[in-house]
Structures are given as C-alpha cells and as structure tokens.
Amino acid sequence: MTRIKFDDQFFESENDETVLHTLLRNNQQVPYGCKAGACQCCLMRSLENTPSEKSQVGLKDTQQKQNYFLPCICIPENDMTIELPNTGATWLESEVIEKKPLSENVIFLKLKSKEPLAFFAGQFVNLKNEAGVIRSYSIANIPNSTHELEFHIRILPNGQFSRFVADELEIGMLLSVSHAQGSCHYVEGKSEQSLLLVGTGTGLAPLYGIIRDALENHNHIGKIHLFHGSRDASGLYFEDKLREMEKNHSNFHYTPCLSGEVKSRKYTKGRANQIALEKFIKLDRWRVYLCGQPDMVLQTKKMAYMQGASLKEIYTDAFLS
Amino acid sequence: MSDTLNTENATLFEQLGGEGAVDVAVDIFYRKVLADHRINRFFDGVDMEKQAAKQKAFLTMAFGGPANYTGKDMRDGHAKLVKMGLDDSHFDAVMENLKATLAELGVAQNLIDQVDALAETTRADVLGK
Incomplete structure (x- = not known):
C-alpha cells in the first residue's frame, strides 16, 4: 500500500x-x-x-x-x-546588493538571498516587491555558495515592476524571490554536443547563465554558438564580456547581430535567429536554446525543428525582452 | 482462418517496429506536415510539443498500436479546424504525407496499405461528417 x-x-x-x-x-x-x-x-x-x-x-x-x-x-x-507544475508558493527574502545600468534601458540587478535557493542556470524566478507586484525574470548567473542571483532587467516604458526597479529600488532594500522554475537550462552528460543559443535583448540573461554553466561547471567541449540580437549596438550590452569569453574558450563563438543600421564591421547585419538558421542548415543532434520575443521564439523553434533538431532538444523561454 | 487474421492484425504494430518506429516516424511525418503549404496553416500557433504528442497518438493508432482516443475525441479535437475550412482535400494531403513517411522509412507496401486503411477509418470523425 x-x-x-x-x-x-x-x-x-x-x-x-x-x-x-x-x-x-x-x-x-x-x-x-x-x-x-x-x-x-x-x-x-x-x-x-x-x-x-x-x-x-x-x-x-x-x-x-x-x-x-x-x-x-x-x-x-x-x-x-x-x-502540479509551478504551484510552489514559498517566497525567500533577498537583499539588493548591486544595481547598475547595462545600457540605456537594461539594468543589472544583483540580489543576495538570506537562505539557499536551488536553481539551474537559465531558470527563472518570480520577483515581488512590497506593493505586491510580481514579475518573472531569468537568472543570469550560475549557482554559487553565497546565494547571489543576477538579473538583467529591461525597463519598459509603462512597466510597473521595471519602472519600480529603475526609479525606486535601492541597495539594501528587500525583494521576495520565488523558487526557480522552467526547463530551459543546461543538462550534463552530453558534453560533446553542439549548442546553438539565440537570444534577443535581455533574452541573453538566461543564455549567459547556461553558457557559463556549460563552460565553467561542466567542461563542455562541443561547439557553443551564441547569436545575440538587438536593434542597435547599445542593446548588445554584454559585448565585452562575451568577447573576453570567446578569447578564453576556443569552442565558444559569439555573433552579435543588429537588425537596424550597422556602422561597424564588428556586427552582423540582420535578425539573430535568421542569421543563426542560415549559418547552420542542419541541426540534427544539436541542442537549441531560444530566449526572447515570443514571436521570434515560436518561429525559430519551428524552423530549428524543420532543420533537424529534435523537439526534446529545443529549450525555449519567451518574454518581453 | 479468423485466428490467423487476428494474429496478423495484432502484429502490425510489431511488424512496423513498435513504439520506437512511431518515434522515428513522428519526426519525419510532422516535419512534412509543417512544410506542406496545403495544410500547415492549420498548425499555426499551436504548442509544438502537444501537437507532436497528438501526432504520435495518431500514428500509434494508424500503426495498429494501443490507442485510447475515441471517435468523439477526434470529432471534438478537429471541430475548430472544420470551422476553419478543413475538408477532404486536407485529409488527403495528410494521408499523402503519412504514406510518403512510411515509404521513406522503407516500409513494405502491404504494411503501408494496412496503415493507410486504419488511418482512413478516422476520416468521418476528423471532418465532422
């Protein structure tokens, strides 16, 4: 029994x-x-x-x-x-320990949770402020012993939570953090597999965590191709970090893409998802991560599948990025 | 005689390679359907995992495997599409993709015919006739 x-x-x-x-x-x-x-x-x-x-x-x-x-x-x-999925309702208190602009409309936020919070890099949590406003954000770092969580917060013109972060949130203030959710994260055991990651805007946040997890914690030896898309160069807010990462890891390749005007040869002109799918026509046995605008995610998922990727190996996270 | 027939019917699924064969066939079949301009509009905006799971259930049934879907499920599941204009020509297109999938996998013609006949039994329910 x-x-x-x-x-x-x-x-x-x-x-x-x-x-x-x-x-x-x-x-x-x-x-x-x-x-x-x-x-x-x-x-x-x-x-x-x-x-x-x-x-x-x-x-x-x-x-x-x-x-x-x-x-x-x-x-x-x-x-x-x-x-049932996504019903856990416990909140952990966490303190703001760092806040700085990454670009004109993206803020870097670092929180320190008072209790350990288990997560896989690439998952998301809900953040709640004192007024009770709740929004989901992807975690941009990898699990660590100091219980720190990093986020890339896109400031939306009428965004209730993001405007609060931009205008009112200060170092030392408290936010509530939910347990980590989502299945868009790295999985160990296939370290030779090629990875394709496509993100628009702050869709980079979960991808950055996944890539660091793959390289630093799992010694991933397969190719890792990241395509980050933005309208203009200011939206490629982690360019320096990613170019540095490219220097340190020969299997990591970073392609910054601009859908608007391109003034420098450092950038590829076009939409990140289209450039990625044109570069890699056959995606059999690849693992694909897609994060960002819902339309882009949906469209790219379909194309990646038709180009040979298995649905079970396409991981997505769609949000206003 | 009828015993022999039953045995043959029972083993169609096994002759085709069982669940493993369905998994392989689903990917080929669903990709064909998504690429087919005659019918792919019916698949726009749906959750792909759920859709693939339904395709798998459909192929399992057509392969003579264990299936729990009833005629009513088929009817209810396709009612919205019938309103969108789903008709015999679209059903034919799906059948064409199914047979092309099996041919691509090297399945013998007599087995393809049996799968064809099983899938064909859903036509009236799918089209709400």
Whole structure:
C-alpha cells in the first residue's frame, strides 16, 4: 500500500492503479488528457523520490532531472509527495546588493538571498516587491555558495515592476524571490554536443547563465554558438564580456547581430535567429536554446525543428525582452 | 482462418517496429506536415510539443498500436479546424504525407496499405461528417 501526498492531503493507492487514477478517484481536480502517457497534459512533479523511469517517458531531460513525471502512467512503488507544475508558493527574502545600468534601458540587478535557493542556470524566478507586484525574470548567473542571483532587467516604458526597479529600488532594500522554475537550462552528460543559443535583448540573461554553466561547471567541449540580437549596438550590452569569453574558450563563438543600421564591421547585419538558421542548415543532434520575443521564439523553434533538431532538444523561454 | 487474421492484425504494430518506429516516424511525418503549404496553416500557433504528442497518438493508432482516443475525441479535437475550412482535400494531403513517411522509412507496401486503411477509418470523425 502506498500513499500519495497531494495538496496537503494523503490518498491511498489501490493495487496497481496509477497516480492519476488515485487522484481522480478521490475527486481531486487535476488536468489530464489521453491517460496513456502521450499528451503530457497531466504533468506533475515528485518532491521527494525520483519517479520511475517509465513514468518519465517522452519528457525533456531537463524535466526528468527535476523529477517531473506523468501520473497517468505512474504506478507508485513508494510513497510519493507530488505537486502540479509551478504551484510552489514559498517566497525567500533577498537583499539588493548591486544595481547598475547595462545600457540605456537594461539594468543589472544583483540580489543576495538570506537562505539557499536551488536553481539551474537559465531558470527563472518570480520577483515581488512590497506593493505586491510580481514579475518573472531569468537568472543570469550560475549557482554559487553565497546565494547571489543576477538579473538583467529591461525597463519598459509603462512597466510597473521595471519602472519600480529603475526609479525606486535601492541597495539594501528587500525583494521576495520565488523558487526557480522552467526547463530551459543546461543538462550534463552530453558534453560533446553542439549548442546553438539565440537570444534577443535581455533574452541573453538566461543564455549567459547556461553558457557559463556549460563552460565553467561542466567542461563542455562541443561547439557553443551564441547569436545575440538587438536593434542597435547599445542593446548588445554584454559585448565585452562575451568577447573576453570567446578569447578564453576556443569552442565558444559569439555573433552579435543588429537588425537596424550597422556602422561597424564588428556586427552582423540582420535578425539573430535568421542569421543563426542560415549559418547552420542542419541541426540534427544539436541542442537549441531560444530566449526572447515570443514571436521570434515560436518561429525559430519551428524552423530549428524543420532543420533537424529534435523537439526534446529545443529549450525555449519567451518574454518581453 | 479468423485466428490467423487476428494474429496478423495484432502484429502490425510489431511488424512496423513498435513504439520506437512511431518515434522515428513522428519526426519525419510532422516535419512534412509543417512544410506542406496545403495544410500547415492549420498548425499555426499551436504548442509544438502537444501537437507532436497528438501526432504520435495518431500514428500509434494508424500503426495498429494501443490507442485510447475515441471517435468523439477526434470529432471534438478537429471541430475548430472544420470551422476553419478543413475538408477532404486536407485529409488527403495528410494521408499523402503519412504514406510518403512510411515509404521513406522503407516500409513494405502491404504494411503501408494496412496503415493507410486504419488511418482512413478516422476520416468521418476528423471532418465532422
């Protein structure tokens, strides 16, 4: 007899029934579809044990690593504590320890969490200010022992949170940080794979974390190609850092792209996603990361798939960048 | 005689290579569909993972494998597309892509015919007839 803990309640499994069946039998409102492990509508996360391999069939390896599983094909072997995706509601207090402009409308923000916060480079958290305004931001650094988190905040003209960051937030003030979410992050074990990363605007933030994670923590030896897109050169706010990284790592290649006027030969003219897809026509066995404007992400995902990348190896994070 | 027939039916999925074969076929098939200008507008703006998962369920069924979708699911799932103008010509185009996928994978003609016949059974439900 195994027990399932869900939404602070315990449910007992009957012989050989799936986790989904146990929940539905007990009138729990959870999403589901095919009941055969195909549609992934019922995706959930196991909080204590690693779910059986069989119940993770077809999931992205980043999801598998975070103990996501499909309750409709999971017959529990042990007691399980489970939750729906993105429902964790704990907030950690963190202090602003650095704030500086990266460009005309991008601010670099560094927070120090009072408690350890587990994350994979490339994931995002929700930030909440005292007024209760909540926005999602990608983490731009790699996990560290000092619990520091870095962000690239795009200042939007009428952005409630970003205007607050620009105009009111000061060193020493506190923000609440949610647990890290999202499956757009590096996964170890395939260090020879070629990586293609395309980001527009502050879509660079998660990519920068992923690249550093690959190079510094996982000794990635496959090629890493980053295409960063902006309208004008001021939006290529990490050019110096990335050129430095290029010097230090022979397998890392940085292509800054400008969709507007190009005055210097240092930059490639055109949209970052188009340039990347034209340069690499065959993406079989590549791992692809796409972050930034939703339209760009959607379009590029489709093209990357049609050019041979597997859907399971295309990781995306779409936001106003 | 009927026993032999049942055995053959039961093994179509195995003859095709089971779930592994479906996984390989889905990628080829879905890429063909997305590149096909006659039908790709019906796939705009949908979540690609979910769409690929549905394609997999469809191919599993057409390959004679375990399937849990009912005629009603097929009907409900395509009702919006029928309103957008989905008709026999589009269904034919999908069937064409399916057969081209199998041919590309080197599947024997008699098996392709069986898959064709199974997929064809969904036509009325898909088109809401």
